[in-house]
Amino acid sequence: MIIGIDIGGTHTDAVCVDGRNITATAKTVTGDDLVHTIRDAIEALAIDFSKISRTVLSTTLSTNSIIEKKYAPAGMIVSAGPGIDPRRYFFTDDFHLVEGAIDHRGREYIPIRADEVARVAGTLKKKGVDGVGIVSKFSVRNPSHEIAIHSIINSEFEHVSLGHTLSGGLNFPRRIHTTFFNTAVMPVQKRFVHSVRKALAELGIRSPLLFLKADGGTFSDSAADRHPVETILSGPAASMMGGLALCHDPQTTTLMLDIGGTTTDIGILIGGVPILEPKGVDIGGLKTLVRGLKVMSVGAGGDSCVRVSGSEILVGPDRDGPPACMGGPSPTPMDALAVLGQFTKGDRQKAVQAVTPIAGRLGQDLSDVCRRIISILVGNIKKSACAFIDEVNRHPVYTIYEMLHPEIVEPGQLMAIGGPAAQLKPYLEESFGMRCTVPEHAMVANALGAALARTTRQITLTADTQLRRMICPELGIDEQIPASMTLSDLRRRGERELRDNADRLGISAQGEISVLEEQVFNIVRGFSTTGRNMRLKLQTKPGVIEEWSAL
Amino acid sequence: MITARRKTGLIFFPAYDWEISPSHPERQERLLYTQDQVMEEGVLDIEGITEFKAGLATEKDICRPHFCVPDVESRITPSHSVSAGGCIEAARLVLDGTVDNAFALVRPPGHHAMRVVHGARGFCNINIEAVMIEWVRKHYPHIRKIAVVDTDCHHGDGTQDVYWHDPNVLYISLHQDGRTLYPGSGFPEEFGGPNALGKNLNIPLPPRTSDEGILHVMEHFVMPVLKDFEPDLIINSAGQDNHYSDPITNMSFTAGGYARLNEILAPDICVLEGGYSIEAALPYVNTGIILALAGVDYSYIREPDLDPERIREDPRVIDYIRNLTDDLLDLWSRREHFERPQEEFFRRSRNIFYDTDGISESQHEVVRVCTECPGAYRIDSSASTGYHVLAIHIPWGACSRCREQGLAWFEKPDRKNYYAVYLQDMDNDEYSVKIL
Numbered sequence: 012m013i014i015g016i017d018i019g020g021t022h023t024d025a026v027c028v029d030g031r032n033i034t035a036t037a038k039t040v041t042g043d044d045l046v047h048t049i050r051d052a053i054e055a056l057a058i059d060f061s062k063i064s065r066t067v068l069s070t071t072l073s074t075n076s077i078i079e080k081k082y083a084p085a086g087m088i089v090s091a092g093p094g095i096d097p098r099r100y101f102f103t104d105d106f107h108l109v110e111g112a113i114d115h116r117g118r119e120y121i122p123i124r125a126d127e128v129a130r131v132a133g134t135l136k137k138k139g140v141d142g143v144g145i146v147s148k149f150s151v152r153n154p155s156h157e158i159a160i161h162s163i164i165n166s167e168f169e170h171v172s173l174g175h176t177l178s179g180g181l182n183f184p185r186r187i188h189t190t191f192f193n194t195a196v197m198p199v200q201k202r203f204v205h206s207v208r209k210a211l212a213e214l215g216i217r218s219p220l221l222f223l224k225a226d227g228g229t230f231s232d233s234a235a236d237r238h239p240v241e242t243i244l245s246g247p248a249a250s251m252m253g254g255l256a257l258c259h260d261p262q263t264t265t266l267m268l269d270i271g272g273t274t275t276d277i278g279i280l281i282g283g284v285p286i287l288e289p290k291g292v293d294i295g296g297l298k299t300l301v302r303g304l305k306v307m308s309v310g311a312g313g314d315s316c317v318r319v320s321g322s323e324i325l326v327g328p329d330r331d332g333p334p335a336c337m338g339g340p341s342p343t344p345m346d347a348l349a350v351l352g353q354f355t356k357g358d359r360q361k362a363v364q365a366v367t368p369i370a371g372r373l374g375q376d377l378s379d380v381c382r383r384i385i386s387i388l389v390g391n392i393k394k395s396a397c398a399f400i401d402e403v404n405r406h407p408v409y410t411i412y413e414m415l416h417p418e419i420v421e422p423g424q425l426m427a428i429g430g431p432a433a434q435l436k437p438y439l440e441e442s443f444g445m446r447c448t449v450p451e452h453a454m455v456a457n458a459l460g461a462a463l464a465r466t467t468r469q470i471t472l473t474a475d476t477q478l479r480r481m482i483c484p485e486l487g488i489d490e491q492i493p494a495s496m497t498l499s500d501l502r503r504r505g506e507r508e509l510r511d512n513a514d515r516l517g518i519s520a521q522g523e524i525s526v527l528e529e530q531v532f533n534i535v536r537g538f539s540t541t542g543r544n545m546r547l548k549l550q551t552k553p554g555v556i557e558e559w560s561a562l
Numbered sequence: 563m564i565t566a567r568r569k570t571g572l573i574f575f576p577a578y579d580w581e582i583s584p585s586h587p588e589r590q591e592r593l594l595y596t597q598d599q600v601m602e603e604g605v606l607d608i609e610g611i612t613e614f615k616a617g618l619a620t621e622k623d624i625c626r627p628h629f630c631v632p633d634v635e636s637r638i639t640p641s642h643s644v645s646a647g648g649c650i651e652a653a654r655l656v657l658d659g660t661v662d663n664a665f666a667l668v669r670p671p672g673h674h675a676m677r678v679v680h681g682a683r684g685f686c687n688i689n690i691e692a693v694m695i696e697w698v699r700k701h702y703p704h705i706r707k708i709a710v711v712d713t714d715c716h717h718g719d720g721t722q723d724v725y726w727h728d729p730n731v732l733y734i735s736l737h738q739d740g741r742t743l744y745p746g747s748g749f750p751e752e753f754g755g756p757n758a759l760g761k762n763l764n765i766p767l768p769p770r771t772s773d774e775g776i777l778h779v780m781e782h783f784v785m786p787v788l789k790d791f792e793p794d795l796i797i798n799s800a801g802q803d804n805h806y807s808d809p810i811t812n813m814s815f816t817a818g819g820y821a822r823l824n825e826i827l828a829p830d831i832c833v834l835e836g837g838y839s840i841e842a843a844l845p846y847v848n849t850g851i852i853l854a855l856a857g858v859d860y861s862y863i864r865e866p867d868l869d870p871e872r873i874r875e876d877p878r879v880i881d882y883i884r885n886l887t888d889d890l891l892d893l894w895s896r897r898e899h900f901e902r903p904q905e906e907f908f909r910r911s912r913n914i915f916y917d918t919d920g921i922s923e924s925q926h927e928v929v930r931v932c933t934e935c936p937g938a939y940r941i942d943s944s945a946s947t948g949y950h951v952l953a954i955h956i957p958w959g960a961c962s963r964c965r966e967q968g969l970a971w972f973e974k975p976d977r978k979n980y981y982a983v984y985l986q987d988m989d990n991d992e993y994s995v996k997i998l
Contacts, residue, residue, distance in 0.1 A: 114866050405615050532590050
């Protein structure tokens with residue numbers, strides 16, 4: 012049995028899954044103490060705790076601490092060399108620039124100065140900073156400067172993160188942001204993981220604890236300790252994964268809509284896998300290297316505020332409060348549904364009172380206006396969805412082959428989850444002109460998504476047979492290779508490393524490995540080939556665990 | 563977070579699956595390190611700098627500036643369609659107002675491709691700037707005057723040729739002196755055809771010219787000329803082989819110099835041309851150009867091995883350039899007073915060598931000297947491939963006399979042994995071929 016828990020802003024959902032069956036669900040109010048909330052939710056499931064094989068959490072802890080800037084002060088030691096002035100990316104006084112430079116092929120051209128690093132460390136220490144992030148430009152091509160800085164300051168700080176271990180992607184400013192956030196939320200996350208473990212133990216749950224990540228995969232609690240930044244934005248990931256788990260035909264390209272009160276999150280599933288942001292997700296207004304799902308959030312939901320402007324009806328993008336039929340201040344699409352008798356939970360009379368003035372101003376029939384309001388809401392969602400699909404298809408490509416053989420993403424079905432999904436289904440089908448599925452258990456889709464997501468991890472391997480060097484930043488591999496190494500050698504090596512390091516990466520060693528990208532270039536100097544430059548990205552494939560999907 | 567002062571569009575198309583031959587400078591690896599540098603610097607995350615997908619140029623797009631012999635399909639590969647299509651996208655972004663300026667960082671290059679194309683010259687099959695310019699003239703008729711400033715180290719003899727007779731396209735080329743480098747042309751005497759005198763300006767620079775010399779030419783020649791010409795669109799053919807580390811040239815320009823050049827010129831569109839120092843120059847030069855276009859501080863962009871003292875030019879080089887610039891400016895100021903030929907038809911004959919494909923071509927050209935329009939012309943071209951063709955061009959805004967003349971040339975070829983007769987009728991956007 013697996014427990015999945017999704018801690019949202021207002022409610023916390025829990026679900027217990029046994030094989031292909033959902034054996035229990037629970038909904039509780041999210042309190043100030045998240046550990047208590049988790050405990051309450053698990054207890055509310057009323058199941059035999061001894062049979063639990065793992066617990067998966069999707070929390071807003073790191074997201075909120077970054078957005079609300081509620082994190083410990085963290086220092087940054089950054090080496091860059093020439094290029095865009097790195098100080099443009101510094102946002103507290105505790106960011107320090109030190110000497111040192113590495114070029115795009117990983118060759119050092121300005122060394123690190125130990126005395127300078129020690130002096131900076133001393134300054135941070137004196138200020139009482141406990142956490143330090145270390146970043147150098149092109150560290151994913153040569154991590155030695157980050158490692159050298161670490162060894163100089165090692166014993167002095169409790170929380171340390173090194174840029175190259177967090178992502179193998181190129182992007183120095185994003186590496187700075189990612190490393191800073193990781194370091195800053197580390198103490199909060201460590202305390203949280205520790206308390207959750209303790210609470211679970213008190214309930215008699217001793218099986219593994221996992222966390223949902225932004226990419227819709229999970230990793231172990233110990234990996235979450237080291238890489239807390241990866242747990243950001245797990246909410247939208249949980250809903251996409253939940254939708255995927257409940258999708259009857261996951262092989263058809265699916266447009267996922269998570270329709271809430273205020274916003275609708277739009278995502279796409281292709282072949283049972285959600286699509287990812289190519290460079291990394293944004294958080295707190297900053298861009299990171301954190302692998303995450305590509306999701307568009309649009310201000311259109313069941314509680315969107317309805318207004319009249321001239322002869323136009325405007326729906327959203329803001330929310331004033333709950334629908335009028337639920338005691339809210341202004342008319343909403345839910346009220347329109349209530350008037351039409353398609354939403355029965357609220358007070359229909361209040362809905363009629365709220366929508367009637369609009370019909371009056373427009374001189375239209377009340378039910379016509381209600382249908383118009385809903386079609387505007389659905390139209391807004393569709394417009395954004397089309398823009399989203401268009402953006403995915405306009406992604407630049409770098410080979411002739413891809414230019415001539417574009418892979419066009421074209422969803423063939425809709426999947427809607429969230430509060431108003433069931434009521435909006437017929438309107439969505441009409442507007443999009445395709446089948447829309449609103450799954451059973453849609454109310455606990457997020458918790459289910461957490462419970463059923465596979466463990467995921469991506470690694471990056473770069474091999475340069477001219478420089479005789481192979482790097483895998485995420486695993487800290489930097490070693491000499493023979494000039495004869497080929498791309499298939501590199502692929503085999505990567506697969507082995509991914510399995511051998513499963514524990515350290517916090518993933519299952521049985522996960523299916525897939526190649527995300529591979530490229531090989533002949534290095535030509537003068538007029539002869541002097542080596543090969545090979546780039547490989549491997550991942551354990553995201554998706555829903557086999558116990559669920561195979562049945 | 564850095565915000566750009568100008569919205570800049572980037573079309574990046576490295577053609578990672580295309581090469582002329584495995585060890586040729588024009589190979590897959592060429593833009594690899596540029597991409598690494600641009601990615602690592604986070605250039606595309608700067609607010610205001612956006613990457614866009616390249617497009618595909620159509621056969622018609624290619625027929626506007628070129629007579630491809632025997633046809634377009636056999637003279638190009640798909641890579642050329644994408645590279646020219648990337649330039650078209652860059653122009654579209656600028657002219658639709660999506661961005662303030664754009665950089666087509668594409669390959670393969672194009673500035674050695676002439677109006678008649680029998681094969682590849684100087685790694686170029688079709689002239690990607692010319693395909694773009696003709697596309698712009700077709701789709702944005704309000705763009706009448708266009709300036710191309712070619713800062714590739716090699717003389718852009720292809721662009722010069724395509725626009726030789728066109729008074730509305732000003733071509734200015736700064737390059738290493740043709741006496742010391744391929745293609746061996748590009749001297750101040752090459753001043754434009756009889757209907758476009760002064761609209762072709764060449765500034766041959768001595769080997770080892772560095773930042774001071776090139777920027778002097780920009781500030782004291784190119785900019786005053788552009789001010790007089792008042793172009794509706796400025797294009798930089800941004801070759802990067804003036805760089806001190808380039809393996810096939812002998813100049814001493816730097817990445818910072820290239821960025822400053824673009825800051826001074828403020829082009830609407832930049833198009834990558836040559837540049838084969840793929841590790842030591844291109845990553846830094848391209849980063850510098852993008853930042854300069856976007857109006858972002860580029861002063862910290864510098865090559866790892868840069869030693870300005872080592873590459874500084876000899877004072878005599880600067881003196882030479884000062885004198886050259888003064889002479890050229892004087893020439894430019896007298897452009898209206900050059901005497902046109904008195905006869906109705908002006909003829910020239912020449913031989914053209916296609917170094918990349920090893921083809922020789924012999925051309926006999928006749929242009930109608932016209933005061934009403936840019937003038938119709940015909941080119942009798944025979945190549946070592948065995949093709950002997952007649953190509954007729956009726957220019958944009960052709961007067962009725964030139965139009966009639968062009969059509970007459972096309973209807974009644976002067977000999978029977980042409981393989982084919984081609985016609986470019988720009989105003990009607992019609993490109994015809996008659997196989998004889």
